[in-house]
Amino acid sequence: MAKLAKKIKKSDPAPDGYSKIEPTLKKLQARMKEAQTSSGVSDKTKSKTQSLWIIYQLNHQISRYVYDMYYKKKLISRELYDWLLLQSYVNSELIAKWKKQGYEKLCCVHCILVSDKNHKNPCICRVPKAKLLENNESEDKIKNLQCVTCGCRGCASTD
Ligand SMILES: [Zn+2]
Ligand SMILES: [Zn+2]
Structure with a gap:
């Protein structure tokens, strides 16, 4: 046994x-x-x-x-x-x-909390870059994308 x-x-x-x-x-x-x-300390930068x-x-x-x-x-x-x-x-x-499939690179659990006061939908960093291009977001915007919650620059599994 x-x-x-x-x-x-x-x-x-x-x-x-x-x-x-x-x-x-x-x-x-x-x-x-x-x-x-x-x-806790204020840092001007x-x-x-x-x-x-x-x-x-x-x-x-x-x-x-x-x-x-x-x-x-x-x-x-x-x-x-x-x-x-x-x-x-x-x-x-x-x-x-x-x-879990699709969450392999997830930055933080807050970015998928849809009830979060910051966003009604999963965070922008969770949206695949290809999907953003499809939605006609400018390349510049996509390149400089950074979520407000944790500063993630994109964590979709396909990116
Ligand atoms: Zn993220
Ligand atoms: Zn995050």
Whole structure:
């Protein structure tokens, strides 16, 4: 009979293999901390929205790193992956979306929330570039496109 893996808890010590990915994770977390601290401070070169973009982007980057290490590079164990998903610095909601067809490159979960006060439809960054061209949007506009929520420049799977 196959041995059932024991269910991992958030409070469990880091499973084997963690030391391999720890330096990168720590580096990204430090940048996140810095971004969170500086988003409270007024910076004349950046708007409030733009400092929030960095936080969204780092959140994406940390989750992407964990996702790639498990699904793409297969360098970490299921146990370690499960444990990482339980940690608060990983966005498991976003990772769950990446597994769905059409959402492989999704920037952040807010951009597909249609009830969001920012937009009644999924965000502009979710619309494939080809579709924008079809709708006669100017190439310039398409090139400079950036969503208001997280600063994404396009995350449709076909782009
Ligand atoms: Zn996006
Ligand atoms: Zn987004």
